[in-house]
Amino acid sequence: MSAILVTDRAGVRQIAIDRPEVHNAFDDVLIGELTAALIEAGRDDAVRAVVLTGTGASFSAGADLNWMRGMAAASKAENRDDSLRLAALVRTLQFLPKPTIARVNGAAYGGGVGLIAACDIAIGAEGARFGLTEVKLGLVPAVISPYVVAAIGVRQARRLFLTGEVFDAAEACRIGLLHRVVPAEGLDEAVGFTLKLLGKAGPNAQREAKRLALRMAGIDERGAGALDADNAELIARLRVSDEGQEGLGAFLDKRAPGWIQP
Template identity: 70%
Template sequence: MTDSILSERRGSAAWLTLNRPQIHNAFDDALIAALTEALAAADADPAVRTVVLSGNGSCFSAGADLNWMRGMAAASERENREDSLRLARLMRTLQFLSKPTVARVNGAAYGGGVGLVACCDIAIGVDSAKFALSEVKLGLVPAVISPYVVAAIGLREARRLFVTGEVFDAAEAQRIGLLHAVVAGTELDEAIERQLYLLAKAGPLAQREAKRLALRIGGAEMTEAERIDTENAALIARLRVSPEGQHGLGAFLDKRAPAWITG
Protein backbone atom coordinates (compact mmCIF):
# COMPACT_ATOMS: atom_id res chain seq x y z
CA MET A 1 0.00 0.00 0.00
CA THR A 2 1.24 3.50 -0.80
CA ASP A 3 1.44 6.45 1.59
CA SER A 4 -1.60 8.00 -0.12
CA ILE A 5 -3.79 5.97 2.26
CA LEU A 6 -3.15 5.58 5.97
CA SER A 7 -4.60 2.38 7.43
CA GLU A 8 -5.00 2.00 11.18
CA ARG A 9 -6.81 -0.46 13.41
CA ARG A 10 -8.64 1.00 16.42
CA GLY A 11 -10.25 -1.89 18.17
CA SER A 12 -12.54 -3.61 15.68
CA ALA A 13 -12.69 -0.56 13.39
CA ALA A 14 -10.41 -0.07 10.38
CA TRP A 15 -9.66 3.65 9.92
CA LEU A 16 -8.71 4.53 6.34
CA THR A 17 -7.46 8.08 5.85
CA LEU A 18 -6.85 9.79 2.53
CA ASN A 19 -3.32 11.10 2.97
CA ARG A 20 -2.51 13.78 0.41
CA PRO A 21 -3.19 16.86 2.57
CA GLN A 22 -0.89 19.10 0.54
CA ILE A 23 -3.31 18.81 -2.41
CA HIS A 24 -6.50 18.44 -0.36
CA ASN A 25 -6.57 14.63 -0.64
CA ALA A 26 -7.28 14.78 -4.37
CA PHE A 27 -7.61 11.56 -6.37
CA ASP A 28 -5.01 10.13 -8.71
CA ASP A 29 -4.42 6.59 -10.00
CA ALA A 30 -2.30 5.64 -6.99
CA LEU A 31 -4.83 6.82 -4.42
CA ILE A 32 -7.71 5.10 -6.23
CA ALA A 33 -5.80 1.81 -6.38
CA ALA A 34 -4.61 2.06 -2.76
CA LEU A 35 -8.06 2.84 -1.36
CA THR A 36 -9.69 0.05 -3.38
CA GLU A 37 -7.08 -2.37 -2.04
CA ALA A 38 -7.45 -1.13 1.55
CA LEU A 39 -11.24 -1.50 1.44
CA ALA A 40 -10.98 -5.03 0.05
CA ALA A 41 -8.48 -5.96 2.77
CA ALA A 42 -10.75 -4.60 5.51
CA ASP A 43 -13.71 -6.46 4.06
CA ALA A 44 -11.76 -9.74 4.05
CA ASP A 45 -10.45 -9.34 7.62
CA PRO A 46 -12.77 -11.15 10.08
CA ALA A 47 -11.44 -9.02 12.96
CA VAL A 48 -12.72 -5.81 11.31
CA ARG A 49 -16.32 -4.95 12.20
CA THR A 50 -16.56 -1.43 10.75
CA VAL A 51 -14.66 0.90 8.41
CA VAL A 52 -14.17 4.63 8.99
CA LEU A 53 -13.15 6.76 6.01
CA SER A 54 -11.68 10.23 6.52
CA GLY A 55 -9.18 12.73 5.16
CA ASN A 56 -5.90 14.02 6.56
CA GLY A 57 -5.69 17.77 7.09
CA SER A 58 -8.45 20.31 6.57
CA CYS A 59 -10.22 18.62 3.63
CA PHE A 60 -11.99 15.32 3.11
CA SER A 61 -11.26 15.20 -0.63
CA ALA A 62 -11.15 17.83 -3.36
CA GLY A 63 -11.94 15.31 -6.10
CA ALA A 64 -9.59 14.90 -9.05
CA ASP A 65 -5.92 15.79 -8.81
CA LEU A 66 -4.91 18.52 -11.30
CA ASN A 67 -2.01 16.56 -12.74
CA TRP A 68 -4.27 13.54 -13.15
CA MET A 69 -6.80 15.76 -14.94
CA ARG A 70 -4.10 17.06 -17.28
CA GLY A 71 -3.20 13.49 -18.16
CA MET A 72 -6.81 12.55 -18.83
CA ALA A 73 -7.35 15.68 -20.95
CA ALA A 74 -4.55 14.49 -23.23
CA ALA A 75 -5.54 10.80 -23.17
CA SER A 76 -7.55 8.89 -25.74
CA GLU A 77 -11.20 7.98 -25.28
CA ARG A 78 -10.19 4.37 -24.56
CA GLU A 79 -7.69 5.46 -21.90
CA ASN A 80 -10.29 7.74 -20.32
CA ARG A 81 -12.80 4.90 -20.24
CA GLU A 82 -10.32 2.57 -18.52
CA ASP A 83 -9.45 5.31 -16.03
CA SER A 84 -13.12 5.88 -15.24
CA LEU A 85 -13.70 2.16 -14.75
CA ARG A 86 -11.00 2.11 -12.06
CA LEU A 87 -12.75 4.93 -10.19
CA ALA A 88 -16.08 3.14 -10.68
CA ARG A 89 -14.63 -0.02 -9.14
CA LEU A 90 -13.55 1.98 -6.07
CA MET A 91 -17.02 3.45 -5.60
CA ARG A 92 -18.68 0.08 -6.16
CA THR A 93 -16.34 -1.59 -3.66
CA LEU A 94 -17.22 0.98 -1.01
CA GLN A 95 -20.95 0.89 -1.78
CA PHE A 96 -21.21 -2.90 -1.52
CA LEU A 97 -18.70 -3.48 1.29
CA SER A 98 -20.17 -6.18 3.52
CA LYS A 99 -19.36 -4.24 6.70
CA PRO A 100 -20.79 -0.93 7.95
CA THR A 101 -18.94 2.12 6.70
CA VAL A 102 -18.76 5.56 8.32
CA ALA A 103 -17.65 8.72 6.51
CA ARG A 104 -15.84 11.08 8.88
CA VAL A 105 -16.17 14.22 6.77
CA ASN A 106 -13.53 16.45 8.30
CA GLY A 107 -13.75 19.17 5.64
CA ALA A 108 -14.61 19.99 2.05
CA ALA A 109 -15.68 17.26 -0.37
CA TYR A 110 -15.94 17.91 -4.10
CA GLY A 111 -16.67 15.67 -7.08
CA GLY A 112 -15.41 12.19 -6.32
CA GLY A 113 -15.13 13.14 -2.66
CA VAL A 114 -18.91 13.57 -2.61
CA GLY A 115 -19.14 10.14 -4.21
CA LEU A 116 -17.18 8.56 -1.36
CA VAL A 117 -19.47 10.20 1.21
CA ALA A 118 -22.56 9.00 -0.66
CA CYS A 119 -21.27 5.41 -0.76
CA CYS A 120 -20.87 5.17 3.02
CA ASP A 121 -23.66 3.85 5.23
CA ILE A 122 -23.30 6.67 7.75
CA ALA A 123 -21.90 10.14 7.08
CA ILE A 124 -21.09 12.72 9.73
CA GLY A 125 -19.48 16.03 8.81
CA VAL A 126 -18.12 19.18 10.39
CA ASP A 127 -20.25 22.30 10.18
CA SER A 128 -17.58 24.14 8.16
CA ALA A 129 -17.51 21.58 5.32
CA LYS A 130 -18.38 22.62 1.76
CA PHE A 131 -19.55 20.37 -1.07
CA ALA A 132 -19.92 20.58 -4.83
CA LEU A 133 -20.65 18.51 -7.92
CA SER A 134 -19.09 21.07 -10.24
CA GLU A 135 -18.32 18.91 -13.29
CA VAL A 136 -20.70 20.82 -15.59
CA LYS A 137 -18.51 23.90 -15.15
CA LEU A 138 -15.80 21.94 -16.98
CA GLY A 139 -18.12 20.69 -19.71
CA LEU A 140 -18.38 17.29 -18.00
CA VAL A 141 -20.84 15.36 -15.80
CA PRO A 142 -20.47 13.42 -12.49
CA ALA A 143 -21.04 10.18 -14.36
CA VAL A 144 -19.20 7.58 -12.31
CA ILE A 145 -20.49 8.76 -8.93
CA SER A 146 -24.02 9.52 -10.14
CA PRO A 147 -25.75 6.26 -9.05
CA TYR A 148 -24.49 6.65 -5.49
CA VAL A 149 -25.19 10.37 -5.21
CA VAL A 150 -28.71 9.99 -6.61
CA ALA A 151 -29.37 7.14 -4.16
CA ALA A 152 -28.13 9.30 -1.27
CA ILE A 153 -29.87 12.61 -1.98
CA GLY A 154 -32.72 11.69 -4.31
CA LEU A 155 -33.41 12.42 -7.96
CA ARG A 156 -34.84 15.90 -7.50
CA GLU A 157 -31.89 17.28 -5.52
CA ALA A 158 -29.41 15.51 -7.78
CA ARG A 159 -30.92 17.11 -10.88
CA ARG A 160 -30.50 20.55 -9.33
CA LEU A 161 -26.93 20.06 -8.16
CA PHE A 162 -25.79 18.22 -11.29
CA VAL A 163 -26.89 21.06 -13.59
CA THR A 164 -25.87 24.04 -11.43
CA GLY A 165 -22.56 22.74 -10.10
CA GLU A 166 -23.09 25.02 -7.13
CA VAL A 167 -21.21 24.89 -3.83
CA PHE A 168 -23.37 24.03 -0.81
CA ASP A 169 -22.67 23.92 2.91
CA ALA A 170 -22.92 21.22 5.55
CA ALA A 171 -26.39 22.25 6.67
CA GLU A 172 -27.66 21.83 3.11
CA ALA A 173 -25.80 18.53 2.80
CA GLN A 174 -27.68 17.29 5.86
CA ARG A 175 -31.01 18.61 4.60
CA ILE A 176 -30.75 16.71 1.32
CA GLY A 177 -29.46 13.51 2.93
CA LEU A 178 -25.78 13.50 1.99
CA LEU A 179 -24.84 13.87 5.67
CA HIS A 180 -26.72 12.23 8.52
CA ALA A 181 -25.39 14.64 11.13
CA VAL A 182 -23.42 17.90 11.30
CA VAL A 183 -21.25 18.73 14.30
CA ALA A 184 -18.64 21.26 15.35
CA GLY A 185 -15.09 20.27 14.47
CA THR A 186 -14.24 19.70 18.12
CA GLU A 187 -17.13 17.24 18.40
CA LEU A 188 -16.46 15.17 15.27
CA ASP A 189 -14.47 12.35 16.83
CA GLU A 190 -16.94 12.01 19.69
CA ALA A 191 -19.77 11.72 17.15
CA ILE A 192 -17.86 9.06 15.20
CA GLU A 193 -17.12 7.08 18.36
CA ARG A 194 -20.81 7.22 19.24
CA GLN A 195 -21.68 5.61 15.91
CA LEU A 196 -19.01 2.94 16.36
CA TYR A 197 -20.40 2.20 19.83
CA LEU A 198 -23.89 1.72 18.39
CA LEU A 199 -22.60 -0.41 15.50
CA ALA A 200 -20.67 -2.67 17.87
CA LYS A 201 -23.92 -3.68 19.60
CA ALA A 202 -25.28 -5.45 16.50
CA GLY A 203 -24.60 -9.01 15.42
CA PRO A 204 -22.09 -8.96 12.55
CA LEU A 205 -23.96 -11.49 10.40
CA ALA A 206 -27.29 -9.72 10.93
CA GLN A 207 -25.60 -6.40 10.19
CA ARG A 208 -24.19 -7.71 6.93
CA GLU A 209 -27.55 -9.11 5.89
CA ALA A 210 -29.36 -5.93 6.97
CA LYS A 211 -27.09 -3.83 4.76
CA ARG A 212 -27.55 -6.22 1.85
CA LEU A 213 -31.31 -6.13 2.42
CA ALA A 214 -31.46 -2.33 2.37
CA LEU A 215 -29.41 -2.17 -0.84
CA ARG A 216 -31.53 -4.85 -2.52
CA ILE A 217 -34.85 -3.28 -1.55
CA GLY A 218 -33.49 0.07 -2.73
CA GLY A 219 -32.70 -1.44 -6.12
CA ALA A 220 -28.91 -1.58 -5.74
CA GLU A 221 -27.54 -4.86 -7.08
CA MET A 222 -23.88 -5.57 -7.87
CA THR A 223 -24.44 -6.90 -11.38
CA GLU A 224 -26.64 -3.95 -12.31
CA ALA A 225 -24.13 -1.55 -10.77
CA GLU A 226 -21.38 -3.02 -12.93
CA ARG A 227 -23.50 -2.53 -16.05
CA ILE A 228 -24.29 1.08 -15.13
CA ASP A 229 -20.63 1.75 -14.32
CA THR A 230 -19.62 0.52 -17.77
CA GLU A 231 -22.13 2.85 -19.43
CA ASN A 232 -21.14 5.81 -17.27
CA ALA A 233 -17.43 5.25 -17.87
CA ALA A 234 -18.10 5.35 -21.61
CA LEU A 235 -20.12 8.56 -21.17
CA ILE A 236 -17.47 10.47 -19.24
CA ALA A 237 -14.74 9.24 -21.59
CA ARG A 238 -16.71 10.54 -24.57
CA LEU A 239 -17.31 13.90 -22.90
CA ARG A 240 -13.67 14.32 -21.87
CA VAL A 241 -12.49 14.05 -25.47
CA SER A 242 -15.39 16.09 -26.92
CA PRO A 243 -14.76 19.69 -28.06
CA GLU A 244 -16.69 21.11 -25.10
CA GLY A 245 -14.97 18.84 -22.60
CA GLN A 246 -11.54 19.65 -24.00
CA HIS A 247 -12.31 23.37 -23.91
CA GLY A 248 -13.71 23.21 -20.37
CA LEU A 249 -10.81 21.19 -19.01
CA GLY A 250 -8.32 23.45 -20.73
CA ALA A 251 -9.96 26.58 -19.36
CA PHE A 252 -10.00 25.14 -15.85
CA LEU A 253 -6.37 24.02 -15.96
CA ASP A 254 -5.28 27.37 -17.44
CA LYS A 255 -7.38 29.26 -14.84
CA ARG A 256 -9.46 31.12 -17.38
CA ALA A 257 -13.19 31.35 -17.95
CA PRO A 258 -14.69 29.00 -20.55
CA ALA A 259 -16.29 30.57 -23.62
CA TRP A 260 -19.84 29.62 -22.57
CA ILE A 261 -19.83 32.07 -19.65
CA THR A 262 -21.59 35.13 -21.01
CA GLY A 263 -22.72 37.00 -17.90
Protein backbone atom coordinates in the same frame (compact mmCIF):
# COMPACT_ATOMS: atom_id res chain seq x y z
CA MET B 1 4.98 7.12 -0.01
CA SER B 2 1.46 5.77 0.44
CA ALA B 3 -1.53 7.97 -0.42
CA ILE B 4 -3.56 6.53 2.48
CA LEU B 5 -3.06 6.05 6.21
CA VAL B 6 -4.59 2.91 7.74
CA THR B 7 -5.03 2.45 11.49
CA ASP B 8 -6.80 -0.23 13.56
CA ARG B 9 -8.35 0.18 16.98
CA ALA B 10 -10.78 -2.14 18.76
CA GLY B 11 -12.17 -3.67 15.58
CA VAL B 12 -12.43 -0.34 13.75
CA ARG B 13 -10.29 0.24 10.67
CA GLN B 14 -9.83 3.89 9.83
CA ILE B 15 -8.66 4.61 6.29
CA ALA B 16 -7.56 8.21 5.82
CA ILE B 17 -6.81 9.75 2.45
CA ASP B 18 -3.37 11.17 3.16
CA ARG B 19 -2.57 13.78 0.52
CA PRO B 20 -3.23 16.96 2.52
CA GLU B 21 -0.92 19.05 0.32
CA VAL B 22 -3.43 18.66 -2.55
CA HIS B 23 -6.56 18.55 -0.36
CA ASN B 24 -6.69 14.74 -0.66
CA ALA B 25 -7.39 14.87 -4.38
CA PHE B 26 -7.68 11.70 -6.45
CA ASP B 27 -5.04 10.31 -8.75
CA ASP B 28 -4.48 6.80 -10.11
CA VAL B 29 -2.21 5.82 -7.20
CA LEU B 30 -4.74 6.88 -4.58
CA ILE B 31 -7.58 5.11 -6.37
CA GLY B 32 -5.59 1.87 -6.53
CA GLU B 33 -4.44 2.00 -2.91
CA LEU B 34 -7.85 2.94 -1.53
CA THR B 35 -9.60 0.20 -3.50
CA ALA B 36 -7.12 -2.41 -2.25
CA ALA B 37 -7.45 -1.20 1.35
CA LEU B 38 -11.24 -1.44 1.23
CA ILE B 39 -11.13 -4.94 -0.23
CA GLU B 40 -8.73 -6.00 2.51
CA ALA B 41 -10.95 -4.49 5.22
CA GLY B 42 -13.96 -6.31 3.81
CA ARG B 43 -12.13 -9.65 4.01
CA ASP B 44 -10.66 -9.18 7.50
CA ASP B 45 -12.86 -10.85 10.13
CA ALA B 46 -11.25 -8.72 12.84
CA VAL B 47 -12.67 -5.55 11.27
CA ARG B 48 -16.16 -4.72 12.51
CA ALA B 49 -16.49 -1.27 10.92
CA VAL B 50 -14.62 1.01 8.53
CA VAL B 51 -14.20 4.77 8.97
CA LEU B 52 -13.22 6.73 5.87
CA THR B 53 -11.77 10.22 6.37
CA GLY B 54 -9.10 12.63 5.20
CA THR B 55 -6.01 14.13 6.78
CA GLY B 56 -5.54 17.89 6.96
CA ALA B 57 -8.25 20.39 6.17
CA SER B 58 -10.18 18.51 3.46
CA PHE B 59 -12.02 15.24 3.04
CA SER B 60 -11.31 15.06 -0.70
CA ALA B 61 -11.22 17.78 -3.35
CA GLY B 62 -11.99 15.40 -6.21
CA ALA B 63 -9.61 15.05 -9.17
CA ASP B 64 -5.94 15.94 -8.77
CA LEU B 65 -4.70 18.74 -11.04
CA ASN B 66 -1.97 16.63 -12.66
CA TRP B 67 -4.43 13.77 -13.09
CA MET B 68 -6.78 16.17 -14.86
CA ARG B 69 -3.99 17.21 -17.22
CA GLY B 70 -3.58 13.54 -18.08
CA MET B 71 -7.32 13.21 -18.69
CA ALA B 72 -7.30 16.16 -21.07
CA ALA B 73 -4.50 14.66 -23.17
CA ALA B 74 -5.67 11.03 -23.04
CA SER B 75 -7.62 9.12 -25.67
CA LYS B 76 -11.25 8.14 -25.26
CA ALA B 77 -10.23 4.54 -24.48
CA GLU B 78 -7.72 5.69 -21.86
CA ASN B 79 -10.31 7.96 -20.29
CA ARG B 80 -12.82 5.10 -20.20
CA ASP B 81 -10.33 2.78 -18.47
CA ASP B 82 -9.44 5.54 -16.01
CA SER B 83 -13.12 6.09 -15.20
CA LEU B 84 -13.68 2.38 -14.70
CA ARG B 85 -10.99 2.31 -12.01
CA LEU B 86 -12.75 5.10 -10.11
CA ALA B 87 -16.06 3.31 -10.61
CA ALA B 88 -14.60 0.12 -9.12
CA LEU B 89 -13.44 2.07 -6.06
CA VAL B 90 -16.83 3.60 -5.31
CA ARG B 91 -18.64 0.32 -6.06
CA THR B 92 -16.32 -1.51 -3.64
CA LEU B 93 -17.18 1.00 -0.92
CA GLN B 94 -20.93 0.85 -1.63
CA PHE B 95 -21.11 -2.93 -1.32
CA LEU B 96 -18.44 -3.45 1.36
CA PRO B 97 -19.72 -6.21 3.70
CA LYS B 98 -18.98 -4.09 6.79
CA PRO B 99 -20.62 -0.94 8.18
CA THR B 100 -18.93 2.16 6.80
CA ILE B 101 -18.80 5.69 8.22
CA ALA B 102 -17.70 8.76 6.32
CA ARG B 103 -15.95 11.03 8.82
CA VAL B 104 -16.19 14.21 6.78
CA ASN B 105 -13.55 16.46 8.29
CA GLY B 106 -13.65 19.12 5.56
CA ALA B 107 -14.46 20.00 1.99
CA ALA B 108 -15.58 17.34 -0.49
CA TYR B 109 -16.00 17.86 -4.21
CA GLY B 110 -16.74 15.58 -7.15
CA GLY B 111 -15.45 12.10 -6.40
CA GLY B 112 -15.17 13.02 -2.73
CA VAL B 113 -18.95 13.49 -2.65
CA GLY B 114 -19.26 10.09 -4.31
CA LEU B 115 -17.28 8.44 -1.52
CA ILE B 116 -19.51 10.03 1.11
CA ALA B 117 -22.65 8.92 -0.71
CA ALA B 118 -21.38 5.32 -0.91
CA CYS B 119 -20.88 5.07 2.87
CA ASP B 120 -23.62 3.73 5.13
CA ILE B 121 -23.38 6.62 7.57
CA ALA B 122 -21.98 10.12 7.00
CA ILE B 123 -21.09 12.57 9.75
CA GLY B 124 -19.65 15.95 8.82
CA ALA B 125 -17.99 18.94 10.42
CA GLU B 126 -19.95 22.20 10.35
CA GLY B 127 -17.39 24.00 8.23
CA ALA B 128 -17.32 21.41 5.43
CA ARG B 129 -18.40 22.46 1.95
CA PHE B 130 -19.52 20.32 -0.96
CA GLY B 131 -19.94 20.52 -4.70
CA LEU B 132 -20.68 18.53 -7.83
CA THR B 133 -19.02 21.07 -10.08
CA GLU B 134 -18.31 18.94 -13.17
CA VAL B 135 -20.65 20.89 -15.47
CA LYS B 136 -18.41 23.93 -15.04
CA LEU B 137 -15.76 21.90 -16.90
CA GLY B 138 -18.13 20.70 -19.61
CA LEU B 139 -18.40 17.31 -17.87
CA VAL B 140 -20.88 15.41 -15.68
CA PRO B 141 -20.51 13.39 -12.43
CA ALA B 142 -21.18 10.20 -14.36
CA VAL B 143 -19.27 7.56 -12.41
CA ILE B 144 -20.51 8.67 -8.99
CA SER B 145 -24.06 9.44 -10.13
CA PRO B 146 -25.72 6.15 -8.99
CA TYR B 147 -24.45 6.64 -5.45
CA VAL B 148 -25.21 10.35 -5.22
CA VAL B 149 -28.74 9.94 -6.62
CA ALA B 150 -29.38 7.09 -4.17
CA ALA B 151 -28.23 9.30 -1.30
CA ILE B 152 -29.95 12.60 -2.08
CA GLY B 153 -32.72 11.64 -4.51
CA VAL B 154 -33.23 12.51 -8.14
CA ARG B 155 -34.87 15.89 -7.43
CA GLN B 156 -31.87 17.27 -5.55
CA ALA B 157 -29.44 15.59 -7.96
CA ARG B 158 -31.04 17.31 -10.95
CA ARG B 159 -30.49 20.69 -9.29
CA LEU B 160 -26.92 20.09 -8.17
CA PHE B 161 -25.77 18.28 -11.32
CA LEU B 162 -27.05 21.18 -13.44
CA THR B 163 -25.91 24.17 -11.37
CA GLY B 164 -22.59 22.85 -10.06
CA GLU B 165 -23.19 25.02 -7.01
CA VAL B 166 -21.21 24.73 -3.78
CA PHE B 167 -23.25 24.07 -0.64
CA ASP B 168 -22.57 23.88 3.08
CA ALA B 169 -22.84 21.09 5.63
CA ALA B 170 -26.30 22.12 6.80
CA GLU B 171 -27.61 21.82 3.24
CA ALA B 172 -25.76 18.51 2.79
CA CYS B 173 -27.61 17.22 5.85
CA ARG B 174 -30.96 18.59 4.71
CA ILE B 175 -30.78 16.81 1.36
CA GLY B 176 -29.50 13.52 2.81
CA LEU B 177 -25.82 13.48 1.87
CA LEU B 178 -24.89 13.76 5.55
CA HIS B 179 -26.80 12.16 8.41
CA ARG B 180 -25.43 14.47 11.06
CA VAL B 181 -23.49 17.74 11.30
CA VAL B 182 -21.41 18.58 14.35
CA PRO B 183 -18.78 21.17 15.33
CA ALA B 184 -15.34 20.16 14.10
CA GLU B 185 -14.15 19.58 17.65
CA GLY B 186 -17.03 17.16 18.22
CA LEU B 187 -16.48 15.06 15.12
CA ASP B 188 -14.55 12.25 16.78
CA GLU B 189 -17.08 12.05 19.63
CA ALA B 190 -19.96 11.79 17.16
CA VAL B 191 -18.21 9.09 15.13
CA GLY B 192 -17.30 7.26 18.35
CA PHE B 193 -20.92 7.29 19.52
CA THR B 194 -22.05 5.78 16.20
CA LEU B 195 -19.33 3.13 16.41
CA LYS B 196 -20.60 2.13 19.86
CA LEU B 197 -24.07 1.63 18.40
CA LEU B 198 -22.63 -0.47 15.58
CA GLY B 199 -20.61 -2.53 18.04
CA LYS B 200 -23.78 -3.75 19.77
CA ALA B 201 -25.13 -5.45 16.65
CA GLY B 202 -24.33 -8.88 15.25
CA PRO B 203 -21.88 -8.63 12.33
CA ASN B 204 -23.74 -11.16 10.19
CA ALA B 205 -27.03 -9.38 10.84
CA GLN B 206 -25.42 -6.08 9.88
CA ARG B 207 -24.12 -7.56 6.64
CA GLU B 208 -27.58 -8.83 5.75
CA ALA B 209 -29.25 -5.61 6.91
CA LYS B 210 -27.06 -3.61 4.54
CA ARG B 211 -27.85 -5.93 1.65
CA LEU B 212 -31.55 -5.76 2.54
CA ALA B 213 -31.68 -1.97 2.52
CA LEU B 214 -29.90 -1.80 -0.84
CA ARG B 215 -32.05 -4.55 -2.34
CA MET B 216 -35.27 -2.86 -1.21
CA ALA B 217 -34.07 0.28 -2.98
CA GLY B 218 -33.44 -1.69 -6.17
CA ILE B 219 -29.66 -1.39 -5.85
CA ASP B 220 -28.01 -4.64 -6.91
CA GLU B 221 -24.28 -5.27 -7.07
CA ARG B 222 -24.74 -7.63 -10.02
CA GLY B 223 -26.07 -4.82 -12.18
CA ALA B 224 -23.66 -2.16 -10.92
CA GLY B 225 -20.83 -3.21 -13.21
CA ALA B 226 -22.89 -2.71 -16.37
CA LEU B 227 -24.07 0.68 -15.13
CA ASP B 228 -20.49 1.68 -14.36
CA ALA B 229 -19.44 0.70 -17.87
CA ASP B 230 -22.15 2.90 -19.39
CA ASN B 231 -21.20 5.85 -17.19
CA ALA B 232 -17.48 5.41 -17.89
CA GLU B 233 -18.26 5.50 -21.61
CA LEU B 234 -20.25 8.70 -21.10
CA ILE B 235 -17.53 10.54 -19.19
CA ALA B 236 -14.86 9.36 -21.64
CA ARG B 237 -16.91 10.73 -24.55
CA LEU B 238 -17.42 14.07 -22.82
CA ARG B 239 -13.76 14.46 -21.83
CA VAL B 240 -12.58 14.18 -25.45
CA SER B 241 -15.44 16.30 -26.85
CA ASP B 242 -14.83 19.90 -27.92
CA GLU B 243 -16.73 21.23 -24.92
CA GLY B 244 -14.94 18.93 -22.48
CA GLN B 245 -11.55 19.87 -23.91
CA GLU B 246 -12.43 23.56 -23.65
CA GLY B 247 -13.66 23.16 -20.07
CA LEU B 248 -10.64 21.21 -18.90
CA GLY B 249 -8.28 23.53 -20.74
CA ALA B 250 -9.90 26.60 -19.23
CA PHE B 251 -9.67 25.14 -15.74
CA LEU B 252 -6.01 24.22 -16.17
CA ASP B 253 -5.21 27.62 -17.70
CA LYS B 254 -7.17 29.41 -14.95
CA ARG B 255 -9.45 31.22 -17.40
CA ALA B 256 -13.17 31.28 -18.09
CA PRO B 257 -14.41 28.73 -20.65
CA GLY B 258 -15.64 30.07 -23.97
CA TRP B 259 -19.29 29.34 -23.28
CA ILE B 260 -19.44 31.95 -20.51
CA GLN B 261 -20.67 35.23 -21.98
CA PRO B 262 -19.13 38.49 -20.70
